[in-house]
Amino acid sequence: MQLHEFTKAVSNLCDFYERKEPKQATIELWFKLVNRMPSDPIAWIVQKIQETSDSFPRNITATFWASYGEWQNANPDKRAHRAFFDCPECSEGLILAKSKTSRCSYVFRCIRCKQDNTKAYPQASRLDLLQDYDVRETA
Ligand SMILES: [Zn+2]
Numbered sequence: 001m002q003l004h005e006f007t008k009a010v011s012n013l014c015d016f017y018e019r020k021e022p023k024q025a026t027i028e029l030w031f032k033l034v035n036r037m038p039s040d041p042i043a044w045i046v047q048k049i050q051e052t053s054d055s056f057p058r059n060i061t062a063t064f065w066a067s068y069g070e071w072q073n074a075n076p077d078k079r080a081h082r083a084f085f086d087c088p089e090c091s092e093g094l095i096l097a098k099s100k101t102s103r104c105s106y107v108f109r110c111i112r113c114k115q116d117n118t119k120a121y122p123q124a125s126r127l128d129l130l131q132d133y134d135v136r137e138t139a
Pocket of ligand 1: 110113
């Protein structure tokens with residue numbers, strides 16, 4: 001997460017619990033302990049604290065990490081930060097094709113969904129590839 005996101009979350013909690021906002025230096029020290037956390041769950045964590053805690057958390061960074069663990073358990077699909085969607089012609093934007101003549105395997109980027117932008121792989125459609133390759137999804 002970014003410092004401004006964390007600052008906003010702390011400020012929001014201070015408002016909620018009618019607490020004086022900490023010094024910026026304090027927020028920055030706290031931030032060092034939570035900056036490895038992704039931004040996605042921040043809103044969820046703030047809401048969770050407001051719903052379950054009677055007061056501003058004594059140890060805000062530990063509370064953030066504990067809530068983050070709960071968020072991960074509640075959102076197992078978001079754990080790996082997958083941004084891929086199901087495309088019937090590829091696997092996560094890639095198509096693995098084995099040449100019918102040389103039996104060598106090649107990786108292509110699916111031109112239909114364009115989910116992968118690894119420049120090293122040429123773009124192709126599954127249908128075109130089928131003429132010269134045995135095609136299967138990548139694992
Ligand atoms: Zn695709």
